[in-house]
Each structure stands twice: as C-alpha cells, then as structure tokens.
Amino acid sequence: xxxxxxxxxxxxxxxxxxxxxxxxxxxxxxxxxxxxxxxxxxxxxxxxxxxxxxxxxxxxxxxxxxxxxxxxxxxxxxxxxxxxxxxxxxxxxxxxxxxxxxxxxxxxxxxxxxxxxxxxxxxxxxxxxxxxxxxxxxxxxxxxxxxxxxxxxxxxxxxxxxxxxxxxxxxxxxxxxxxxxxxxxxxxxxxxxxxxxx
Amino acid sequence: xxxxxxxxxxxxxxxxxxxxxxxxxxxxxxxxxxxxxxxxxxxxxxxxxxxxxxxxxxxxxxxxxxxxxxxxxxxxxxxxxxxxxxxxxxxxxxxxxxxxxxxxxxxxxxxxxxxxxxxxxxxxxxxxxxxxxxxxxxxxxxxxxxxxxxxxxxxxxxxxxxxxxxxxxxxxxxxxxxxxxxxxxxxxxxxxxxxxxx
Numbered sequence: 001x002x003x004x005x006x007x008x009x010x011x012x013x014x015x016x017x018x019x020x021x022x023x024x025x026x027x028x029x030x031x032x033x034x035x036x037x038x039x040x041x042x043x044x045x046x047x048x049x050x051x052x053x054x055x056x057x058x059x060x061x062x063x064x065x066x067x068x069x070x071x072x073x074x075x076x077x078x079x080x081x082x083x084x085x086x087x088x089x090x091x092x093x094x095x096x097x098x099x100x101x102x103x104x105x106x107x108x109x110x111x112x113x114x115x116x117x118x119x120x121x122x123x124x125x126x127x128x129x130x131x132x133x134x135x136x137x138x139x140x141x142x143x144x145x146x147x148x149x150x151x152x153x154x155x156x157x158x159x160x161x162x163x164x165x166x167x168x169x170x171x172x173x174x175x176x177x178x179x180x181x182x183x184x185x186x187x188x189x190x191x192x193x194x195x196x197x198x
Numbered sequence: 199x200x201x202x203x204x205x206x207x208x209x210x211x212x213x214x215x216x217x218x219x220x221x222x223x224x225x226x227x228x229x230x231x232x233x234x235x236x237x238x239x240x241x242x243x244x245x246x247x248x249x250x251x252x253x254x255x256x257x258x259x260x261x262x263x264x265x266x267x268x269x270x271x272x273x274x275x276x277x278x279x280x281x282x283x284x285x286x287x288x289x290x291x292x293x294x295x296x297x298x299x300x301x302x303x304x305x306x307x308x309x310x311x312x313x314x315x316x317x318x319x320x321x322x323x324x325x326x327x328x329x330x331x332x333x334x335x336x337x338x339x340x341x342x343x344x345x346x347x348x349x350x351x352x353x354x355x356x357x358x359x360x361x362x363x364x365x366x367x368x369x370x371x372x373x374x375x376x377x378x379x380x381x382x383x384x385x386x387x388x389x390x391x392x393x394x395x396x
Contacts, residue, residue: 026224108309110371125373167365173308175323
C-alpha cells in the first residue's frame, strides 16, 4: 500500500469514523488507524491530536449524520407521526446500507466507554440527549397537528422511542435473517403509527 | 493487598464475570483480572486457561443467572402475560440491584466482539438465542392460556421482546434519573400487558 499523504482531512475523518464504529474505541489500535487512513502516526497526530480526540471528532461526525438522516425522513412526510413511523420502518433496511455495522455508534460507545474515558462518555451522553430532543420535537409537532393526544408525556415517549431504536439496531447485530429485521422494524413502525391514531 | 490464593474457583469466576460485565472484553487487562481475582497470572491460566476462556465461562455464568432470574419471575405469576409484564417492570429497578452495570453482558459483548473473537461471538449469539427461546416459551404459554391471540407470531414477538429489553437496559446506561428508568419500564410493561388483553 502506497503511503501517499491524505490531504483531505474530512476523508480521513470519515475513514476513522467507519473503523471506530465497526471495531469500537478499545479494539481499534493506532496500527489499525494507520492502515485505514493510510497515514503515518505523526501525520495522524498532527491532523487530529490523539486517538481520543480523533474518536471524539468521529462521534460528532456520526451524530451530525444521524440527525440529518432523521431530519431528511421527517421532512419528507407532512404528518409528523408518519415521519416517525417511516424513520422506524427505514431501520429495517439498515443491513442493506453497507454501513460499518448496523448498531448505532453512540450506543456502542455508551456501552463500551468506562470511567477512564469519562470526558468522551459525557460527550456521547450529550449527543444521545440531542437525538432524544429531536424525537421530542417531532412528537410535539404530532401533538400540535392533533395526531397525538395532548396527554402523552413527551419526555417519556421520546425516551421510549430512543430505547426502541437502540434495541432494534442492537438486535440487528444478531445472527438472524435480514428479512426478519425488516419484519421487526415494520411491526415497531406500525405500533408507533397506531399511537398516532389512538 | 495480600496475595492469598483463592481456592474457591466459583468465587473467582464470579469476580471475573463482574469485571468483564462492567469493563467489557477488550478494556479488561490481565492486570485488571489479577487485581480483581487476587490471583497471579500463572494461577489464572492454571484455573481458567486463557483470558478468552475465562471470558467464555463468565458469559455462561451470566446467561445461566439471567435465565434463572426470568424463570423465577415467570414462576411467581400464574398468568404467563403477567409474568412477562412483571419481568419487564422489574427491569425498572435494575440500577438498585448493585450490578456491575445496568446493561446486559450478552448485549455488551454482541456490540463489542468482532471478527477476531468469532468463536466467542458465536457463543454470545447462542446464549441470546436461548434467552429468545425462553421468551417464546412464555408467549406460547400465554397463547395456551388464552391470554394471547393464536394469530400472534411468536417468533416476531419474542424477538421484539428481546429487542425491548436490550433497548431499555442499554438506555439505562444513559445519565438520566433512576426514577425515569422506572417510569419507562412501567410503561413498557403496561404495553406488553395490554397485548394480553387485546
């Protein structure tokens, strides 16, 4: 492999994100990063500071993309509840998207990071809270549109929604047929859609 | 710390389980194990073979305990659906139980283990399939008792149940109030209980 320096910082960051997402923080060695980014250790440090800082940047990049993806799906539906339902149904094809892995990188990091990575863990928590806030916003829009009862507790529902997404994407790591993941996502999407019709 | 040899193999195994459960496979060093088990490296290898084999034994120990816990709760309820609902509600107090961490050790391992740990990963998959089978058995009992429609797809439901448990226990790792986790578990338990009344 030719050691051509990678001038495109964003491209290198995305390669690092893909690697960290798939392997996790601890299992990714500097050697793995050198290979994936095709950069020497010195260049990696010069561009990103440290493995910890590179991981933090990768998390931000991932979270930004996840929020954009949710926004894109929500915006494509006039009905807020149909938008949420479509978002959940869309998770059924998560294995078709050639992602580094079906599970969420923030969830994987939440599971893996310990007291020694307290600062990074705090950032993961903040990014997950941001995703929860986006779900809450969508659920409040459903209430405003009269699709969801005004009695529904938005905080509780947005957290159940996040827990549902965490569960499904984590389950998708299991060794079960892709069509079964699709059926689960459809059933979950139907359940949430019916909440809007209740 | 006195280096008194630990003659109780089971006690050492449970300490290893607690450590692996909390820190994960990759982040747990042999040094961590030496400290937690109060055993020298040679004694650990003599008793358990290798870090990989010790981790495998810890997984078995964890899965056995999880199945027993589910059995205990299911057996305490004459109604199979009430048993399932109680199992879910019980997860709301998961932070009160002084566990190494609220998330499930099998789920954490599923997220963390990669191609290099293929054999261990297969075992995790088999243990999760075993848990799914236990849920399916309980749901079939609910059908036999006339509590659940005969039309319900047991495979789909048991997998959604496992995904629900994975999601809630993973969410419980987030930095949110313990009372909020309890409320989520109650709401989830109510949803599953209402399935039995539908």
